Amino acid sequence: MSLLTVRGLKAFYGASEALHGIDFSLSRGGVTALLGANGAGKTTTLRALCAMIRTEGTIEFDGRTIGGMATETIVRRGVALVPEGRGTFTDLTVEENLRLGAITRGKSAEVEADLDRLLGIFPRLRERLRQQAGTLSGGEQQMLAISRALMLRPRLMLLDEPSFGLAPLVVRDIFEILRRINADEGVTMLIVEQNARLALDLADHAYLLETGRIVLEGPSADIRADEGIQRSYLGY
């Protein structure tokens, strides 16, 4: 059974239509990759799921329609977006950023335990707890964004280009951590990446977007083996 089902999803920037009615679904506990070139509509899809832009069509999360709900309501249902540009609260401290991730969960021992656990996964953040988040490096801010999303205890995590602008070694670390979080905690993930190879390694299923339409879908292994994909996106 799928956690998220999308049918005929259209998205608009002002009057212009950026997604022309796409269908896809995310399997519970799986990692799905959304691939495509610049401007294909990957980020737009994530924004549409979080109601950050105007949409048409149906979005069902855990069997209930979330289309038409406000962003904050969707988030409170357990959908966490790690946005493009990381969305850091630059003037707040690292710790405040992390606590904001769990702000809807109230004050509890569980939140404290989660904070401690995440700081165990990202020791760099522990060293910088009292530091202003805007002073962190790009990689550290990406870790912060992922941790902030995890502080929500999300059921679905949407990741927008987690590799963007980062050194290869940092990217490897971050993807390894994502893999672990998915395996250990069963968080369903939808990951948008320009680096298709990286995304396909992590994902079990993938969709390929081209100018606002889904043109191909299948298990990651099949997609990786597809010659057309290899030529256009994997650079073999």
Add this chain to the structure above:
Amino acid sequence: MLHQLVSGLMTGAIYGIVALSLVMIFNATNHINFAQGEMAMFSTYVAWMLINAGLPYWAAFGATVALSFVGGMALERMVLRPFRDAPLLSIVVVFVALLLAFNALAGWIWGYVLKKFPSPVSQFSTGTSLIGAHELFVVAVTVLMLTVLFLFFRFTRLGLSMRAAAQNPVSARLVGIRVGRMLTLGWGLAAAIGAIAGMLVAPIVFLDPDMMGGILLYAFASALLGGIDSPAGAVLGGLIVGVGENLLGAYVVGNDIKLTVALIVVISVLIVRPRGILGRITVRRV
């Protein structure tokens, strides 16, 4: 000299408390509300009316704070909400319009004749000519408000939510904060603090529609000097401006150009240290 110093600290406390309400709105919305002083003045008239209607001082005080809180929230919902996505300059124009509207409305309802406003501590005496009971009361309330606000913003989840909503509304929504409510609440709190400030100021300067004009300018200078996002900075800035104004007025430049000095402070701070004494510097790395 000591006398000037003490009376400077007293005026400083007043600037500080008005500056606090500016900081409050800034922290909640990232805007500086030019109409803050006039809103405070308007609230004070409401208190005056309630007292004249026979309410005891503290009942009128509490009712005024509550009414201002609700009024501030209503103002945000009805007047500012439609400008949510408007450019900064449009919002500034709205603030200036509010300033003029409150001023004119107060004049129209209550007239321009100076009115006496009571102090809750007027029957007490401090036993010295150096400092009056009301002045001491002002300082105490200012310190109390500062402490409460500081604790609120630093240590409560609501305070953190408000700061997050003001700073980065998009990210705030993405962690599930209802940003619209935070803005509304911020306006309510600022209006309530403004009302307290107005009721503290009025016994000293007398109540009239223009009573906050000069004070707001000094408060603005104080908030900038201390750091526009820092409650402690606002009060510290207020004390510095208050003492500086008094000493300069008494010994150096005379009373006529004291206000000019406040303006010079504003401009100098903006040039030399835009974040103020205790303000946070905003660092961004990309």
